[in-house]
Amino acid sequence: YSLIGFSPLPCWTLLQADRLSHALQMPVFVGMRNWKPFIADAVKAIASGRYERVIAICLAPQNSRTSVGLYRSAVTSDASGDGTLPFKLDFVEEWHDQPLLAKAFAEELRSGWEKACAESGTKLPVIFTAHSVPQRTITEGDPYERQAKETAQLVAKEAGLGGDDWTFAFQSRGMSGGAWIGPTVEDTIRDLKAKGHRGVFLHPIGFLCDHVEVLYDIDIAFKQFAEKEGMRLWRAESLNGSETLTAALAEVVRDHNKAV
Numbered sequence: 001y002s003l004i005g006f007s008p009l010p011c012w013t014l015l016q017a018d019r020l021s022h023a024l025q026m027p028v029f030v031g032m033r034n035w036k037p038f039i040a041d042a043v044k045a046i047a048s049g050r051y052e053r054v055i056a057i058c059l060a061p062q063n064s065r066t067s068v069g070l071y072r073s074a075v076t077s078d079a080s081g082d083g084t085l086p087f088k089l090d091f092v093e094e095w096h097d098q099p100l101l102a103k104a105f106a107e108e109l110r111s112g113w114e115k116a117c118a119e120s121g122t123k124l125p126v127i128f129t130a131h132s133v134p135q136r137t138i139t140e141g142d143p144y145e146r147q148a149k150e151t152a153q154l155v156a157k158e159a160g161l162g163g164d165d166w167t168f169a170f171q172s173r174g175m176s177g178g179a180w181i182g183p184t185v186e187d188t189i190r191d192l193k194a195k196g197h198r199g200v201f202l203h204p205i206g207f208l209c210d211h212v213e214v215l216y217d218i219d220i221a222f223k224q225f226a227e228k229e230g231m232r233l234w235r236a237e238s239l240n241g242s243e244t245l246t247a248a249l250a251e252v253v254r255d256h257n258k259a260v
Contacts, residue, residue: 004215010035012209012240013059019246024253027051031075039074047086055256056091057249059208061101062151063094064144066133090256096147097154100248105151105205106158107244108236113159113201116234120199124234125192126161127185128152130206131213132170135179145181151205167192171204171222172213185222189229199232208245210238 001007013030021028027049031042046054056075060067072091095101109126117124130148138145149168156166169188173180183191185202192200202218218235226233239245 001212003220004212007211007215009209009211012211012238015241016059016209016245016249019241019243020249020253023246023250026253033071033074039071043075043085051087053088053090055253056089057095057252058092060206061094061096061098061208062130062144062147062206063096064133064137064142066137066142066144067131068093092252092256094143094147095248095252096151098248098252099154100244100251102151102154102158104239104242104244104248105155105203105236107242108239109155109159109161109203112203112234112236116199116201119234120232122199123165124199124201125197126156126166126201126203127188127192128155128166128168129171129185129202129204129218130168132173132180132182132184134174134176135181138181148206155203155205172217186225189222189226189231189233193229193231198230199234200226202233202235204235204238207238209240214238 010032013032017028017030029042029046030037031039033039056072058068058071060071063069075089075091076085113124113126128151130151133142133144148170152166152168167188169183169185170181171185173184189200202222204214204218207214214235218233223233
């Protein structure tokens with residue numbers, strides 16, 4: 001944090017919520033697990049507004065019990081003493097394959113990749129990334145790894161990348177014990193270096209806005225690692241205030257309304 005200043009995640013999330021509210025002409029509340037506004041406060045605000053039904057979207061498109069699962073638990077833990085919420089909860093379990101989400105990522109990929117290739121004077125390999133999770137969660141049936149790679153495949157197709165143009169790696173491993181899923185970004189950079197590449201283009205498709213895993217892990221730590229390996233590293237801009245992202249979220253809501 002001393003190097004990046006602060007995490008803009010709350011700022012971008014509130015902006016995304018505001019834009020979604022305008023697009024749908026519906027109230028949109030924001031709740032976070034680890035910072036203000038907290039999920040408990042959002043639940044209280046919804047209850048005080050006497051809303052009867054809530055569509056809850058976790059801003060992590062790929063479903064994992066370590067992310068989406070924890071957010072769902074945080075919402076339901078604020079139920080009343082009898083275990084019920086004061087409203088009907090329609091929780092979106094996953095939206096990793098939403099077409100407009102792939103389009104939003106592809107827009108940032110095409111723009112940044114073309115500029116980076118021009119700057120480097122060569123066609124750069126693309127590394128799609130998502131946050132790593134403990135291997136045991138995947139072994140026990142968590143769909144996260146498969147869904148993250150499905151998102152990457154959809155984005156690559158939308159951006160017109162060939163199969164040889166991109167690969168996939170997991171970043172930002174936690175400190176808990178046991179194995180975490182890979183390959184790591186570091187190992188992937190070394191592999192690409194061994195194949196003769198002198199630069200890489202990273203595109204995190206597990207995150208929807210700038211925060212510490214992007215601004216530090218990629219922009220500082222991975223860039224420094226690449227430089228030590230004699231490589232250069234570029235990345236796609238985060239979706240942040242993307243209008244296409246807003247459209248994707250709106251479609252998720254509309255699809256769930258149709259299903260009722």
